[in-house]
Amino acid sequence: xxxxxxxxxxxxxxxxxxxxxxxxxxxxxxxxxxxxxxxxxxxxxxxxxxxxxxxxxxxxxxxxxxxxxxxxxxxxxxxxxxxxxxxxxxxxxxxxxxxxxxxxxxxxxxxxxxxxxxxxxxxxxxxxxxxxxxxxxxxxxxxxxxxxxxxxxxxxxxxxxxxxxxxxxxxxxxxxxxxxxxxxxxxxxxxxxxxxxxxxxxxxxxxxxxxxxxxxxxxxxxxxxxxxxxxxxxxxxxxxxxxxxxxxxxxxxxxxxxxxxxxxxxxxxxxxxxxxxxxxxxxxxxxxxxxxxxxxxxxxxxxxxxxxxxxxxxxxxxxxxx
Amino acid sequence: xxxxxxxxxxxxxxxxxxxxxxxxxxxxxxxxxxxxxxxxxxxxxxxxxxxxxxxxxxxxxxxxxxxxxxxxxxxxxxxxxxxxxxxxxxxxxxxxxxxxxxxxxxxxxxxxxxxxxxxxxxxxxxxxxxxxxxxxxxxxxxxxxxxxxxxxxxxxxxxxxxxxxxxxxxxxxxxxxxxxxxxxxxxxxxxxxxxxxxxxxxxxxxxxxxxxxxxxxxxxxxxxxxxxxxxxxxx
Numbered sequence: 228x229x230x231x232x233x234x235x236x237x238x239x240x241x242x243x244x245x246x247x248x249x250x251x252x253x254x255x256x257x258x259x260x261x262x263x264x265x266x267x268x269x270x271x272x273x274x275x276x277x278x279x280x281x282x283x284x285x286x287x288x289x290x291x292x293x294x295x296x297x298x299x300x301x302x303x304x305x306x307x308x309x310x311x312x313x314x315x316x317x318x319x320x321x322x323x324x325x326x327x328x329x330x331x332x333x334x335x336x337x338x339x340x341x342x343x344x345x346x347x348x349x350x351x352x353x354x355x356x357x358x359x360x361x362x363x364x365x366x367x368x369x370x371x372x373x374x375x376x377x378x379x380x381x382x383x384x385x386x387x388x389x390x391x392x393x394x395x396x397x398x399x400x401x402x403x404x405x406x407x408x409x410x411x412x413x414x415x416x417x418x419x420x421x422x423x424x425x426x427x428x429x430x431x432x433x434x435x436x437x438x439x440x441x442x443x444x445x446x447x448x449x450x451x452x453x454x455x456x457x458x459x460x461x462x463x464x465x466x467x468x469x470x471x472x473x474x475x476x477x478x479x480x481x482x483x484x485x486x487x488x489x490x491x492x493x494x495x496x497x498x499x500x501x502x503x504x505x506x507x508x509x510x511x512x513x514x515x516x517x518x519x520x521x522x523x524x525x526x527x528x529x530x531x532x533x534x535x536x537x538x539x540x541x542x543x544x545x546x547x548x549x
Numbered sequence: 550x551x552x553x554x555x556x557x558x559x560x561x562x563x564x565x566x567x568x569x570x571x572x573x574x575x576x577x578x579x580x581x582x583x584x585x586x587x588x589x590x591x592x593x594x595x596x597x598x599x600x601x602x603x604x605x606x607x608x609x610x611x612x613x614x615x616x617x618x619x620x621x622x623x624x625x626x627x628x629x630x631x632x633x634x635x636x637x638x639x640x641x642x643x644x645x646x647x648x649x650x651x652x653x654x655x656x657x658x659x660x661x662x663x664x665x666x667x668x669x670x671x672x673x674x675x676x677x678x679x680x681x682x683x684x685x686x687x688x689x690x691x692x693x694x695x696x697x698x699x700x701x702x703x704x705x706x707x708x709x710x711x712x713x714x715x716x717x718x719x720x721x722x723x724x725x726x727x728x729x730x731x732x733x734x735x736x737x738x739x740x741x742x743x744x745x746x747x748x749x750x751x752x753x754x755x756x757x758x759x760x761x762x763x764x765x766x767x768x769x770x771x772x773x774x775x776x777x778x779x780x781x782x783x784x
Contacts, residue, residue, distance in 0.1 A: 414639035
């Protein structure tokens with residue numbers, strides 16, 4: 228069984244069938260659930276894609292970024308410009324949005340990655356503000372009035388398929404040589420360079436991939452709401468995404484998934500409370516962080532827990548003694 | 550194997566090293582001793598690329614290649630591993646994962662032989678392979694830090710204060726292991742406050758004082774040197 232799972236052909240087949248299943252399943256859900264709930268599910272998916280990107284930057288690599296909304300807005304605007312002004316197909320627009328955001332991730336990466344901790348956070352915050360002000364003053368983005376007339380091309384199966392794709396990418400990355408290097412940087416940067424890890428390279432890589440996810444999320448967002456304005460991508464948005472990652476548990480992929488579901492759904496579930504809604508929402512955040520200071524899934528090694536539950540034999544690896 | 554020529558290093562306006570020159574030959578154990586703040590760690594950090602010399606005419610040569618100003622990971626790839634001060638293991642990773650990270654600079658997966666080599670020197674690590682590094686004792690963390698550096702198959706291992714904060718018994722053990730590693734074919738440059746032990750295991754030594762090398766020579770000779778005995782051996 229284990230041997231079979233390690234075969235790459237089997238892995239590719241499993242991966243493809245997972246994608247197919249996701250597309251098919253979400254199409255079925257799409258057809259049965261009411262539009263209001265479907266909209267919430269849309270935003271869970273979009274937030275998840277962006278949060279997974281931030282989780283790679285902040286959770287795995289340990290670089291605190293408060294500018295994730297900037298990458299999202301770059302993705303949103305560039306994809307909107309691509310599909311509206313240049314009549315490009317929707318999915319190509321999404322890809323362009325991701326790529327341009329990724330380029331900006333690298334550009335912002337080089338000068339700021341000399342900074343660490345709080346200083347990096349402030350630099351990314353400043354970057355996000357620059358981007359927002361820039362979009363407010365550009366002609367092509369229609370400034371503060373907002374970008375109108377984007378086609379609502381995003382469908383539920385597309386969001387879900389991209390979300391599952393992102394999850395697979397992150398899981399694969401986490402177990403790769405690059406992912407381990409990123410984790411080592413979070414643990415101890417000096418020790419990482421002492422063992423021969425090119426810390427700059429991996430930090431930039433994390434920023435590039437994280438920004439790509441944010442850009443894709445932004446592009447899907449733009450083609451869901453059909454109207455975007457610079458205020459959609461303010462500091463609050465960056466904090467929202469960061470909350471998902473922190474609440475789920477920094478560096479934990481299952482945590483990020485749960486965080487995205489809880490924090491996207493909570494404001495909607497709490498809607499009957501009308502005026503008290505955001506108070507209860509804030510309270511919820513505080514209570515969760517008190518009882519689970521490392522996040523909902525923080526400190527939980529899901530694979531170990533699963534293996535224990537299912538009594539799978541451990542994978543034999545060089546140097547690992549049973 | 551390694552030569553330093555006229556190395557100056559400054560932290561801002563403060564000069565930490567003034568024209569350090571030293572040499573480590575293949576197969577040797579060389580000790581760098583001196584008091585707190587003499588510039589021992591600074592010297593090692595400059596060698597491994599974590600700091601850059603501030604003067605143009607400085608030269609660091611490793612295996613006949615000039616490495617001053619090279620990036621730290623490039624230097625590790627060339628076969629020079631640095632065990633930083635204070636051990637700095639990856640606390641949230643297991644012992645096994647820490648060792649795996651040590652082999653990062655070499656492309657491809659490390660083989661059983663690499664792990665066996667580390668276990669041969671540090672049998673205790675083998676017993677704790679699944680334990681999180683942060684939960685190890687100080688001595689075990691030092692062993693892990695050294696084992697992790699060995700995973701890169703270095704030709705030259707530079708050790709920064711391997712005895713720091715360890716019980717005397719453990720210090721002896723660590724120093725024996727350092728000798729073993731050297732006998733197995735790795736050249737060693739050692740920074741140590743415990744001058745007594747350092748001189749005991751090394752071939753040659755340099756004495757560093759406020760950023761300058763004030764004495765150098767065979768370890769045995771230094772150990773009998775009057776000034777050294779007074780200043781560093783507490784006699």
